[in-house]
Amino acid sequence: MSTSIKMNPNQKKNLLKVQTLLNEKEFGKAIKLATKIKDIKLKESYFLLAMAYKGQGRMDLTIDTLEEYIKDGEPDFFTYRILADTHRDMGNIDEALVAYEKLLTFEEVPKNPIQIAKATVLYQSARFEEALKELSEINVDDTKTNLLVKAMWAGCQNALEKYDSVKNTLLKEIDKIKDVAHEMEAGEVKLLAFKLNYELARSLQCLKSSESEVSKFLYPCLKLLDPTPNQALQLVREVKSVEKTDDSKLYHLSIKSCAPMQISPTQSKRCEYFREYEVYADSIDECMEFICEYEDDAIDGELGLGKSGIVDHFSGELKGVYFQSHRIMK
Known part of the structure; x- marks a missing residue:
């Protein structure tokens, strides 16, 4: 397959129309038209x-289409990036790692984002x-990359139970978030702040630090992301350590x-x-x-109960919040 094939005006028009349909999230129509023009081998x-x-959400067909191009064509960086991310999203770990490794062979492209993505899949x-080995090979030359790593x-x-190392390192690093906030989107800043605060709080809890010391870093996590991630909900329950009773539901x-x-x-x-x-309580x-x-x-005084019910067949060990949804604003 050659990428040097010249398109006629009608083919260009159809490609632009497919792009417009994608932007409008008219995926069914985009598939129908894109399938018709795929034979031009571009x-x-x-x-x-x-x-x-x-x-x-038809990830198998996404992969099949990309691999068809890779097999017969001249795949570039973006082909493999889409393929790697799609395999990652599907949980195809080994295939994702192979694709990320291929990305690292391309010249003149930033390596750090790919190495971070690969390390994320491994984690x-x-x-x-x-x-950890992948992270150690990243060229950390700025504060933003340093904090992401x-x-x-x-x-x-923390997963390897090296809690002292996490505590000693993050206590020195966590305040640097404000130095890179202007370089990142607001959502990225919140996600990074959540990760750093959560991992520090987790290490402190595992080291049996006081509730006030753990809460100093844990409770900001509850305000950063909507909804609060499950691991933070779980850590709050562990910090509170309120055990169930016979009346708990x-x-x-x-x-x-x-x-x-x-x-x-x-x-x-x-x-x-x-x-x-969803709250486990008496x-x-x-x-x-x-x-x-x-x-x-x-x-x-304004926090009110809308409706309530009891979920059957649940037996947790600690009382507290187990699920929080997104806010719905009206």
Whole structure:
């Protein structure tokens, strides 16, 4: 397959139309049109078809389309990047690692993001020693990269029960987040701050530090991401260590409150929001006490119960919050 084939005006028009359909999230229509034009054997037609399949969540067909191009064509960096990320998202660990390794052979492309992505896959598949080896080979030449690497390094070290190492390192690094905030998107800053605070809190809890010392880093985690990730919910339960009683049940509740929403640079208004929780407790009142820890921006007296029910067949060991949904603003 040659990427030097010239398109006629009609083919160019169809490729642009597929791109427009993708932007509009009309994936079914994009697939139909992209399939028709794939026979012109251009890289763009395969990419667009693969992206349309991915938009529909048809990951197997995404991979098949990319591998068809790789087999017969002249694959480039972006082909392998999409392939690697798709394998990663599907949990095809070995295939993802092969594709990331291929990415590292391309000249004149940034290596750090690929090495971090590869280390992430290794970490998520509990191959912590391999992840640490990959992280050690990253050229850390700026504060942002250093913190990204340290966050994942800390996760690996905690998993290997090297808690003192995490504590001693992150206590020196965690305040540097503010130095790189201007270089990152707001969501990226929050995610990085969550990882650093969580891993530090986790190491302190495992070292049996005081509740106040652990909470100093754990409780900021509850405000950074929406919803609060499960590992932070679990760590809060461990810190509180409130054991179940014979009356404990898992309650499914919806709560409502108010929160400020910025409508212009100078104006904000209070909007009602709703959120669901699953809380293991002895009563509705105890549930609301646990929930209040996660809703400190609600006005006093305005946190209310929307509805509640009991989830059958649950037996946790510690009372507390087990699930928190996204906020729904109205």
